[in-house]
Amino acid sequence: xxxxxxxxxxxxxxxxxxxxxxxxxxxxxxxxxxxxxxxxxxxxxxxxxxxxxxxxxxxxxxxxxxxxxxxxxxxxxxxxxxxxxxxxxxxxxxxxxxxxxxxxxxxxxxxxxxxxxxxxxxxxxxxxxxxxxxxxxxxxxxxxxxxxxxxxxxxxxxxxxxxxxxxxxxxxxxxxxxxxxxxxxxxxxxxxxxxxxxx
Amino acid sequence: xxxxxxxxxxxxxxxxxxxxxxxxxxxxxxxxxxxxxxxxxxxxxxxxxxxxxxxxxxxxxxxxxxxxxxxxxxxxxxxxxxxxxxxxxxxxxxxxxxxxxxxxxxxxxxxxxxxxxxxxxxxxxxxxxxxxxxxxxxxxxxxxxxxxxxxxxxxxxxxxxxxxxxxxxxxxxxxxxxxxxxxxxxxxxxxxxxxxxxx
DNA sequence: ACGCATATTGGTCATGTGTCCAAGGCGAAT
DNA sequence: ATTCGCCTTGGACACATGACCAATATGCGT
Numbered sequence: 001x002x003x004x005x006x007x008x009x010x011x012x013x014x015x016x017x018x019x020x021x022x023x024x025x026x027x028x029x030x031x032x033x034x035x036x037x038x039x040x041x042x043x044x045x046x047x048x049x050x051x052x053x054x055x056x057x058x059x060x061x062x063x064x065x066x067x068x069x070x071x072x073x074x075x076x077x078x079x080x081x082x083x084x085x086x087x088x089x090x091x092x093x094x095x096x097x098x099x100x101x102x103x104x105x106x107x108x109x110x111x112x113x114x115x116x117x118x119x120x121x122x123x124x125x126x127x128x129x130x131x132x133x134x135x136x137x138x139x140x141x142x143x144x145x146x147x148x149x150x151x152x153x154x155x156x157x158x159x160x161x162x163x164x165x166x167x168x169x170x171x172x173x174x175x176x177x178x179x180x181x182x183x184x185x186x187x188x189x190x191x192x193x194x195x196x197x198x199x
Numbered sequence: 200x201x202x203x204x205x206x207x208x209x210x211x212x213x214x215x216x217x218x219x220x221x222x223x224x225x226x227x228x229x230x231x232x233x234x235x236x237x238x239x240x241x242x243x244x245x246x247x248x249x250x251x252x253x254x255x256x257x258x259x260x261x262x263x264x265x266x267x268x269x270x271x272x273x274x275x276x277x278x279x280x281x282x283x284x285x286x287x288x289x290x291x292x293x294x295x296x297x298x299x300x301x302x303x304x305x306x307x308x309x310x311x312x313x314x315x316x317x318x319x320x321x322x323x324x325x326x327x328x329x330x331x332x333x334x335x336x337x338x339x340x341x342x343x344x345x346x347x348x349x350x351x352x353x354x355x356x357x358x359x360x361x362x363x364x365x366x367x368x369x370x371x372x373x374x375x376x377x378x379x380x381x382x383x384x385x386x387x388x389x390x391x392x393x394x395x396x397x398x
Numbered sequence: 399a400c401g402c403a404t405a406t407t408g409g410t411c412a413t414g415t416g417t418c419c420a421a422g423g424c425g426a427a428t
Numbered sequence: 429a430t431t432c433g434c435c436t437t438g439g440a441c442a443c444a445t446g447a448c449c450a451a452t453a454t455g456c457g458t
Contacts, residue, residue, distance in 0.1 A: 009454085010405055029317065031230030035446065045407060050447060052405095110313055117306060118228065159354065162361025208425095209435055234416065244437060249417065251435095 014052045016042040021063035026107035030115045033060060061122045064112035068126065071105050072133055075160070079137060085146045092156065110161070133157060213251045215241040220262035225306035229314045232259060260321045263311035267325065270304050271332055274359070278336060284345045291355065309360070332356060 020042035024033045035056055039046040053059040075095040082088035116123040134153045142149035219241035223232045234255055238245040252258040274294040281287035315322040333352050341348035 007404065007456095013405080026316075029230050029313065031228050034444080036444085047407065047409085047448090048405080056446070107313065107316060110309070114228065114306065114309055114313065117225075155358065158361030159358055160361070162357030162359070206434065212435080233414080235414085246418090246437065246439085247435080255416070 010052070013042075013044055013048060016044060017049060017052060017059060018063045018066060021059050022067045022108060023104070025060065025063065025111050026104035030060060030111040057119065060115065061119065061125070064108065064115070064122065065125050065129070067105070068109050068112060068129060071109065072129065076133060076136060080140055085141060085144045088140065088144070089156070092160070113161075130157065209251070212241075212243055212247060215243060216248060216251060216258060217262045217265060220258050221266045221307060222303070224259065224262065224310050225303035229259060229310040256318065259314065260318065260324070263307065263314070263321065264324050264328070266304070267308050267311060267328060270308065271328065275332060275335060279339055284340060284343050287339065287343070288355070291359070312360075329356065 017038060020038045021033060024038055024041055028037070033056065035049045036046045038056075038059065039049055049056070049059060053062065075092055078091040078095045079088045082091045112122065112126060116126050134157050137156055138150045138153035141152050146152055216237060219237045220232060223237055223240055227236070232255065234248045235245045237255075237258065238248055248255070248258060252261065274291055277290040277294045278287045281290045311321065311325060315325050333356050336355055337349045337352035340351050345351055
């Protein structure tokens, strides 16, 4: 295969380390990912971790952001491809069905949320991601006549992570059972202006 | 004052350790709570931790369950005291407003959720709690004419933790801005009483 | 061919960790 | 007062950790 340039090999090693971290974070927990552990999983020597990353936190942060970015793209596409709000939410929930039982990806993201509490850089990175996702969803909902699109988007995003979180605990009922109330959430006001909330 | 019996003093020490753990878990993260750290916070000697608890995990699990039990009681009361579903959800969200910014309590619970992923005993303990909460909410919603009460309860519980989780990241919009769509969620389809929001 | 920059190695270092234990304290029951 | 049981003390143990570094390998441009 390829005896690539030194920098190319370096990038590959770095990538392996990130992938190993992505695997390990859900398995053992954010704080329990150690240099030696991640190096062993990546098949490289422990010393390399501190060559490619400033610290273990740096590695973990990089892994979390890279993964989350990729993981959120799919559900977002599902939502956008839907013809109407109800179908969109249905698709979103379907995409979420992947997160059944103890899904490593969802655990990773939750771990990252918590770690972000104690890491300013990670916090802003994740918050930016969430805002982008939320803004996209709000725009789409608004464009399809859903009232309070922005609030709906906030709720949907919270719902996604909340369901994912509870899934980790035990078998929360299948998502399809939730569709009734959910479709009400994004239903356009039937006749009169009913869903409005005067402050 | 005091000069209580030996066993009484022991119970007090144990209580202090639990309280210290409750403080520390959100501050430094579940995995970073060490014997010496928690002992220092509790004002006792490190050796005592392993007298009152089998291990650090044992301490953390005890702290999480005891705290979560107490923390969920208040919102549940708020919900139950409400006259109708819309008001109930409003009260629930109000109670949640306590969780503004980085609320230690919500972080504690989230940390516990994640730790439960790798601890069977803790997992069943937390799942039992969540089920009780969910069942109570469902019963109450059902008794107030909300359709799909069970699914609604699942959504509400997920919503609570999801909002709490996202709150930790940054200033998610105030809860009152979410009430419009939320009242739609629990609105009864019947013509008479709908999701109007008294206040 | 020769340096040159990058990637890798194998090891060391001080520090902090969970767990355990023998000895001491101290109130309570006899 | 003496014994008994719980609580507490201070220290010890073996071990894992993050970070660091001088030396080495590897492929690049010249």
